[in-house]
Amino acid sequence: MKNISRRRFDCLVIGAGGGGLRAALQLAHGEAHVAVVSKVFPTRSHTVAAQGGINAALGNVLPDNWHWHMYDTVKGGDYLGDQDAIEYMCRAASQLVIELEHYGVPFTRLENGRIYQRAFGGQSQNFGGEQAMRTCPAADRTGHAMLHTLYQQNLKARTHFFDEFFVIDLLMDKDGYALGALVLEIETGEPLIIEAKTTLIATGGAARLYRTTTNALINTGDGMAMALRAGVPLQDMEFVQFHPTGIAGIGILISEGVRGEGGYLINSAGERFMERYAPHAKDLASRDVVSRAIYQEVHEGRGCGPKKDYVLLKLDHLGADLIKKRLPGIRELAMRFAHADPIEKPVPVSPTAHYTMGGIPTNRFAQVVAPVQTGPEEAIPGLYAVGECACVSVHGANRLGGNSLLDIIVFGRAAGNHMLEYIKENRHQRPLAQENIEHALERLTRWDKKGGSESVDQVNQDLRLVMEEHCGVFRTQEVLDAGIKKVTELQRRLEQATLRDHSKIFNTARIEAFETENLMDIALATVYSAAARQESRGAHSRLDYPERDDIRWLKHTLYSRAGNKLDYKPVRMKPMTVESFPPKKRVY
Ligand SMILES: Cc1cc2nc3c(=O)[nH]c(=O)nc-3n(C[C@H](O)[C@H](O)[C@H](O)COP(=O)(O)OP(=O)(O)OC[C@H]3O[C@@H](n4cnc5c(N)ncnc54)[C@H](O)[C@@H]3O)c2cc1C
Numbered sequence: 001m002k003n004i005s006r007r008r009f010d011c012l013v014i015g016a017g018g019g020g021l022r023a024a025l026q027l028a029h030g031e032a033h034v035a036v037v038s039k040v041f042p043t044r045s046h047t048v049a050a051q052g053g054i055n056a057a058l059g060n061v062l063p064d065n066w067h068w069h070m071y072d073t074v075k076g077g078d079y080l081g082d083q084d085a086i087e088y089m090c091r092a093a094s095q096l097v098i099e100l101e102h103y104g105v106p107f108t109r110l111e112n113g114r115i116y117q118r119a120f121g122g123q124s125q126n127f128g129g130e131q132a133m134r135t136c137p138a139a140d141r142t143g144h145a146m147l148h149t150l151y152q153q154n155l156k157a158r159t160h161f162f163d164e165f166f167v168i169d170l171l172m173d174k175d176g177y178a179l180g181a182l183v184l185e186i187e188t189g190e191p192l193i194i195e196a197k198t199t200l201i202a203t204g205g206a207a208r209l210y211r212t213t214t215n216a217l218i219n220t221g222d223g224m225a226m227a228l229r230a231g232v233p234l235q236d237m238e239f240v241q242f243h244p245t246g247i248a249g250i251g252i253l254i255s256e257g258v259r260g261e262g263g264y265l266i267n268s269a270g271e272r273f274m275e276r277y278a279p280h281a282k283d284l285a286s287r288d289v290v291s292r293a294i295y296q297e298v299h300e301g302r303g304c305g306p307k308k309d310y311v312l313l314k315l316d317h318l319g320a321d322l323i324k325k326r327l328p329g330i331r332e333l334a335m336r337f338a339h340a341d342p343i344e345k346p347v348p349v350s351p352t353a354h355y356t357m358g359g360i361p362t363n364r365f366a367q368v369v370a371p372v373q374t375g376p377e378e379a380i381p382g383l384y385a386v387g388e389c390a391c392v393s394v395h396g397a398n399r400l401g402g403n404s405l406l407d408i409i410v411f412g413r414a415a416g417n418h419m420l421e422y423i424k425e426n427r428h429q430r431p432l433a434q435e436n437i438e439h440a441l442e443r444l445t446r447w448d449k450k451g452g453s454e455s456v457d458q459v460n461q462d463l464r465l466v467m468e469e470h471c472g473v474f475r476t477q478e479v480l481d482a483g484i485k486k487v488t489e490l491q492r493r494l495e496q497a498t499l500r501d502h503s504k505i506f507n508t509a510r511i512e513a514f515e516t517e518n519l520m521d522i523a524l525a526t527v528y529s530a531a532a533r534q535e536s537r538g539a540h541s542r543l544d545y546p547e548r549d550d551i552r553w554l555k556h557t558l559y560s561r562a563g564n565k566l567d568y569k570p571v572r573m574k575p576m577t578v579e580s581f582p583p584k585k586r587v588y
Pocket residue numbers: 014015016017018019020037038039040042045046047048049050051052053054055142143165166167168202203204205214215216218222223253255354355386387388389401402403404405406408
């Protein structure tokens with residue numbers, strides 16, 4: 001291969017979603033020379049799709065404080081979250097939401113000019129009491145507003161962007177230091193080496209693993225797979241969130257904000273069935289609880305439609321004015337994709353894959369911590385991760401709505417701060433030897449040589465179906481073990497696969513192949529971790545082990561790619577300054 005161009009920066013940020021952009025802004029404000037690489041134009045990153053809002057205990061509508069928010073987050077995650085990180089996030093929330101407002105996010109307002117706050121699932125006042133209202137929206141396009149604002153702030157701060165560049169792999173040296181990444185310019189197909197003293201992975205989630213999903217084509221878990229290939233294990237990958245209200249048969253999200261504004265679910269008998277499953281919180285119980293309830297209604301024959309396979313989300317009683325003002329995007333989606341104007345009739349919904357709770361293990365400074373070369377729970381020098389690709393872990397076994405936009409802002413800033421400290425102490429770029437880029441180069445070129453008969457696209461589609469059938473909302477040992485076999489077979493088929501037209505390989509086809517390889521690694525991590533965890537906790541629901549088992553399973557899973565090995569580490573139960581919330585029965 002001819003000489004590859006090189007660029008050098010203090011900091012490389014992989015991903016231009018909310019997590020990457022918030023970190024980059026902190027770095028640029030700290031006078032670091034920072035590059036952001038994104039496979040799509042930054043404002044097309046998936047943060048743009050976030051609808052309902054971001055959580056902060058501002059107390060603008062009802063009384064609130066961060067300690068109640070912390071309690072709800074610990075309980076929502078079914079006690080698997082690390083309580084130091086949760087305290088850090090909930091304490092920082094109000095300040096950082098106000099900061100976003102000052103950057104220019106056009107939050108929806110109350111009459112008195114303060115930020116409006118809506119109710120979301122799993123929120124309470126006074127440690128499990130009445131419903132709280134903690135989610136700050138910009139109508140139902142909060143992610144759009146946040147992403148555009150952060151992008152503009154980065155342009156102003158002179159962050160350097162590599163738009164539509166695909167990261168192939170991390171570059172690590174033999175001492176375990178992160179030295180940057182090998183990337184591919186999508187338009188030209190030219191490779192580029194970006195060297196950096198610190199590298200942040202902010203590549204988003206992997207819910208494209210499933211056939212029915214709220215996630216866009218780009219959410220293929222690339223950063224998680226890169227970390228796995230670099231020898232970093234992935235944490236808690238069995239915990240995949242299925243959002244209860246995707247448009248039936250399509251999966252496109254209808255925000256929890258709809259239920260927060262007073263919408264509710266009904267079955268074929270017109271019954272508001274959540275009253276039976278969660279008598280107190282009803283439709284605003286946590287997402288895992290509501291998704292399971294919908295499946296149970298359908299399973300017991302109370303579903304709607306010709307196949308009785310969905311339920312209805314009713315909001316016509318909210319009135320046209322409120323729907324047009326606070327939920328305009330939802331109305332548009334429902335009319336376009338479900339042919340139902342929610343002002344007039346209910347919207348058909350069913351659970352859809354939505355969010356990856358697991359990911360690259362980090363501490364609350366966003367440093368990647370892993371037992372790689374450097375020993376147990378050591379930070380990998382120069383390597384950071386933030387956002388949906390990371391597992392810090394604030395969401396534990398089930399994320400609360402509104403907490404992900406908060407996670408990316410809080411830990412994006414934390415990552416930026418720590419990276420600035422790191423480059424102050426490590427002023428010189430470590431040398432990058434040819435041997436450090438060999439594995440990434442091998443990956444870059446191997447699709448050009450392939451000649452097998454399988455189609456990458458077909459393998460990709462089959463994988464998403466297998467994951468839906470074998471690692472969905474309800475799981476058993478038998479079904480999961482069969483899933484492991486099927487995914488392993490698909491991995492073998494992928495090795496035999498070829499790009500569609502071998503005489504003329506388009507970069508988009510190569511990118512799809514890289515993404516499918518990444519998805520395959522994430523699928524194995526997910527299904528192996530799910531088969532190992534013999535209990536039900538949060539989003540991981542085992543029909544053969546229906547109870548949570550704190551004696552055996554109050555611990556994080558760590559999946560390593562080499563030999564599909566599983567390890568475990570304790571949950572950090574000790575918060576930073578307050579008393580911990582010990583596990584108790586989780587009822588809503
Ligand atoms: C429909 C929907 C609605 C949601 N609503 C809410 C909500 O109301 N409130 C809330 O808190 N959360 C919500 N969420 C969740 C939340 O939006 C996401 O978890 C969060 O925005 C993820 O941000 P991120 O920065 O981690 O990643 P993303 O925004 O997904 O960005 C990932 C970035 O990585 C880049 N990238 C990935 N792979 C590569 C590669 N190989 N090379 C180069 N670049 C790469 C992408 O181009 C992109 O720039 C919602 C999610 C969905 C799907």
